[in-house]
Amino acid sequence: MLNFRDESTFRAFIKEHQDKVFNIVLKMVQQINDAEEITQDVFVDVYRKPDAFRGGSSVTTWLYRIAMNKSIDHIRRKRKWSLFGSFNSEINQPPDFIHPGVQAENREKATFLFKAMQKLPGKQHQAWVLSEMENLSYKEISEVMNISLSSVESLLFRARQNLRKFLSGMYPGEK
Amino acid sequence: MKKEEWIDEVLRSAKEITPVESNPYLATGIEAKLQQKPAAQIPVHWVYATVAAMTIILFVNISIWKTANNAPKQNSAVQQLVQEYGWASHDLYFNNSN
Numbered sequence: 486m487l488n489f490r491d492e493s494t495f496r497a498f499i500k501e502h503q504d505k506v507f508n509i510v511l512k513m514v515q516q517i518n519d520a521e522e523i524t525q526d527v528f529v530d531v532y533r534k535p536d537a538f539r540g541g542s543s544v545t546t547w548l549y550r551i552a553m554n555k556s557i558d559h560i561r562r563k564r565k566w567s568l569f570g571s572f573n574s575e576i577n578q579p580p581d582f583i584h585p586g587v588q589a590e591n592r593e594k595a596t597f598l599f600k601a602m603q604k605l606p607g608k609q610h611q612a613w614v615l616s617e618m619e620n621l622s623y624k625e626i627s628e629v630m631n632i633s634l635s636s637v638e639s640l641l642f643r644a645r646q647n648l649r650k651f652l653s654g655m656y657p658g659e660k
Numbered sequence: 661m662k663k664e665e666w667i668d669e670v671l672r673s674a675k676e677i678t679p680v681e682s683n684p685y686l687a688t689g690i691e692a693k694l695q696q697k698p699a700a701q702i703p704v705h706w707v708y709a710t711v712a713a714m715t716i717i718l719f720v721n722i723s724i725w726k727t728a729n730n731a732p733k734q735n736s737a738v739q740q741l742v743q744e745y746g747w748a749s750h751d752l753y754f755n756n757s758n
Contacts, residue, residue, distance in 0.1 A: 492691075499687045507682035521683050528690045586678040594673040601670075617674040645671070652667045 487535035487544070499528055505545060506552050508586075512614045513556035515582035515599055523555045542628045549615070549629045557607045601651040608632075609644035616641055 489495040506527050511520040530551055531538075538547050587595040602610060611630060615621045616637075621629070626637045683689075741747075 496687050499690060503682045503686050504679060507686070508679045511680070512677075521686065521689070524682060524686060525690045525693055528686075529693045532690075532694060584677055584680075586680045587673070588676065588678075591673045591676050594670045595677065598670050598673055613674075617671075618677060620675075648671060649667055652670055653663065656663045656666060 487531070487538050489532060489535065495532060498531075502545065502548055503528070506548055509549060509614065509619055510552050510556050511584070512618050513553070513610065514559055515584075515603070517585075519559060523552070523559055526555055527551050546625060546628045549621075550631070553611050553615075553629060557611065560607070560610075597652060597655055598648075601648050601655065604651050605644055605647055609640050609647060612637060612640040613644040613648070 487498075489498065503524060507520055507524045510523045510527075511517065514520050514523065527548065531548070538544065581596045582599045583592060584595055584599065602613065605613060608630070612626060615626045615629060616623075623634050623637045627634050630637070632640075
């Protein structure tokens with residue numbers, strides 16, 4: 486069980502985990518300001534409900550679970566608003582996301598990848614980020630997402646198929 | 661470059677993203693959020709009770725409005741009938757006496 490005796494203990498906890506949480510959220514929501522906001526919300530939840538961690542899995546797995554749930558909620562809310570706010574072209578057509586951790590030579594490809602990822606259904610999106618971008622094992626993914634190993638395999642298979650389909654439609658042509 | 665090769669390369673680019681450092685002032689932001697009181701949440705049973713009360717009030721209003729609208733109509737139909745047949749109230753007494 487987590488126990489934040491004082492401010493410094495909690496600060497140390499944040500310092501230890503904030504980069505991991507921020508990076509995973511950034512890959513999900515593809516917006517730096519939103520990712521920072523969600524990362525803060527994750528730690529606020531942790532501080533307010535430390536009892537929610539029962540020790541069945543590692544703290545990182547638990548943090549990833551909270552981060553993933555918050556990211557998915559955020560994406561859903563944004564999609565809902567984009568349906569209502571058809572007058573707002575900025576929401577309907579978000580600018581291409583350029584991840585700050587992508588090398589210059591891969592920038593174009595990564596931009597296409599993030600664009601295709603936006604079209605994936607929630608669970609496939611989560612599984613893909615955890616597996617292909619965070620390099621988590623199937624077992625770790627099953628713990629984060631609270632699903633069976635076979636479901637993880639199936640989600641990743643479908644995510645790959647869908648991404649290929651979406652990317653096929655984005656192919657810029659022979660160079 | 662062929663399409664399938666291009667897709668494979670795009671998918672492989674997922675592995676080549678290096679982690680980035682988060683905002684160094686993140687902890688300060690978290691502490692500021694913790695200082696704020698959590699948004700007050702209205703208990704669900706109060707929401708249901710309010711909705712039920714509003715619905716009842718709405719139904720009562722509609723039924724009163726309907727009754728109020730129907731009453732003059734019925735009267736006017738009777739008046740129309742009386743006028744069409746030339747019956748005034750005293751005519752009825754007059755006919756009976758004959």
